[in-house]
Amino acid sequence: MKKIIWIVGLLLKGVTCFGQGISQDWYGILSIPGGKALHLVFHIAKTGEIYNTTFDSPDQGANGLESGKTTVNGNQLNIEAAKYGIQYIGTYLPDSNLIKGTFKQGGGEIPLTLTATKAAERITPPIVRPQDPKDFPYKQEDVVFKNSKGRNQLAGTITMPSDGKARRIVILISGSGAQNRNEELIGHRPFLVWSDWLTRHGIAVLRYDDRGTGQSTGNFKGATTADFADDTEAAVNYIRSRPDLKKMEIGLMGHSEGGAIAPIVASRNPSVKFIVLLAGPGVSTEKLMAKQTEDLARASGTPEDAIRLSVATNRKLYNLIVQNPGLSTEHLKQKVDTLLYTELRNYPTSYLGGKAISDIVSNAETMAIDPWFRYFLAFNPDSYLQKTKCPVLALNGAKDMQVNAEANLAGIKSSLEKGGNKHFEIVPLAELNHLFQKSGSGAFAEYGRIQETVNPVALEKVSAWIDQL
Numbered sequence: 001m002k003k004i005i006w007i008v009g010l011l012l013k014g015v016t017c018f019g020q021g022i023s024q025d026w027y028g029i030l031s032i033p034g035g036k037a038l039h040l041v042f043h044i045a046k047t048g049e050i051y052n053t054t055f056d057s058p059d060q061g062a063n064g065l066e067s068g069k070t071t072v073n074g075n076q077l078n079i080e081a082a083k084y085g086i087q088y089i090g091t092y093l094p095d096s097n098l099i100k101g102t103f104k105q106g107g108g109e110i111p112l113t114l115t116a117t118k119a120a121e122r123i124t125p126p127i128v129r130p131q132d133p134k135d136f137p138y139k140q141e142d143v144v145f146k147n148s149k150g151r152n153q154l155a156g157t158i159t160m161p162s163d164g165k166a167r168r169i170v171i172l173i174s175g176s177g178a179q180n181r182n183e184e185l186i187g188h189r190p191f192l193v194w195s196d197w198l199t200r201h202g203i204a205v206l207r208y209d210d211r212g213t214g215q216s217t218g219n220f221k222g223a224t225t226a227d228f229a230d231d232t233e234a235a236v237n238y239i240r241s242r243p244d245l246k247k248m249e250i251g252l253m254g255h256s257e258g259g260a261i262a263p264i265v266a267s268r269n270p271s272v273k274f275i276v277l278l279a280g281p282g283v284s285t286e287k288l289m290a291k292q293t294e295d296l297a298r299a300s301g302t303p304e305d306a307i308r309l310s311v312a313t314n315r316k317l318y319n320l321i322v323q324n325p326g327l328s329t330e331h332l333k334q335k336v337d338t339l340l341y342t343e344l345r346n347y348p349t350s351y352l353g354g355k356a357i358s359d360i361v362s363n364a365e366t367m368a369i370d371p372w373f374r375y376f377l378a379f380n381p382d383s384y385l386q387k388t389k390c391p392v393l394a395l396n397g398a399k400d401m402q403v404n405a406e407a408n409l410a411g412i413k414s415s416l417e418k419g420g421n422k423h424f425e426i427v428p429l430a431e432l433n434h435l436f437q438k439s440g441s442g443a444f445a446e447y448g449r450i451q452e453t454v455n456p457v458a459l460e461k462v463s464a465w466i467d468q469l
Helices: 190-200 225-241 258-266 287-300 304-324 329-344 357-368 370-377 382-386 406-420 456-467
Strands: 025-032 036-047 050-057 061-068 069-073 076-081 086-093 097-105 108-115 136-147 152-161 168-173 204-208 249-255 272-277 393-397 424-429
Touching: 050 069, 050 076, 086 108, 136 225, 152 190, 152 225, 168 190, 168 225, 168 258, 168 272, 190 204, 190 249, 190 456, 204 225, 225 249, 225 258, 225 370, 249 258, 258 272, 258 382, 272 456, 287 304, 287 370, 287 406, 304 329, 304 357, 304 370, 329 357, 357 370, 382 406, 393 406, 393 456, 406 424, 424 456
Parallel strands: 168 204, 168 249, 249 272, 272 393, 393 424
Antiparallel strands: 025 036, 025 108, 036 050, 050 061, 069 076, 076 086, 086 097, 097 108, 136 152, 152 204
């Protein structure tokens, strides 16, 4: 799930400006508590008056990560990557051609100085995660299939046991945000690990790049969860169209938002014979995000009074959006403005984190009018889960701070029971986070630091469950 965090830059006046010099690569070393060093590279480009930034974390094997917003004001730089919970705020020092600033993630703040000079010894080779496959003792086939409804083309990979005798094939559905077929994020490739594990255990797998990502065509921006469900259904239809695959039982395995998409498709397509929900939602998005906001804020050390204020304001904002589905973009922005200015003016200044209210409101406007967010915020998985009649396995990590395990697993169970489905299993997994890594706190900031990509307990449970169907 996307984390809804208001991250806004400080628009400070400066005397010396970057000028065109900001549009280049900037290198830095982040000193992680505990003595570890993490190399970062920010690639800043300018098109017209708009700045865009991608960044690399070579030590984690992560490249080309997209930020959401880059602002340059005088000698001040602000890079926001809300998808990863990251913000960098720096000041350009012309005499030394350095940017000195602060890197923020998961409630923590670490000084970070950037230089435009690349030294070979500063960048170490990417870390290969222990679970990344080192050999592929099975068949691999790159495929392309069409979603005629969306008029886009999806590209993916089918992995098949070497003897070609698999009885079942699983389609992997990624979480929110534009993901490639490996669901690659923060140096991890969860779907590569999942597909390798399942295929080695006799289960064929189809994984594909999200629309507009990797080798898939189409426009990711502006697409909703319903559109992504159409992409998944196109994958189902593609398998059914192939003589060599059509007799296989088709299953869907969705992670996070993918766990919302799987029941949508299964509830309307009888070709789907089973689904696996990995940290999938079981309550309305409004409830899910309210709990997410609370848990993430508490984990970052936010004062309880500030958490209560933030949760209350977010609830009002979410309700406003949900109750006005047909409102025009301009009118919705006006209502968001009115609500948030009224709310935030009552906040103690210390709770605003040094951010201007106008900037917080501007960020909220951008989120509120996003088609994906408007659709997803009004989404309730209950109706689709009630209509899902095939066997269901629902897993969640007990330390998941993005999709709370207790509430969402209970919601999935309740919906399936209301629909009369008796073929399901609900499994909370101790010590695991949203990615199903063994985690200390479950906080987002830990994901990249943990070497494990998927805990063996989760891998073994899924393959054993599918095998016994």
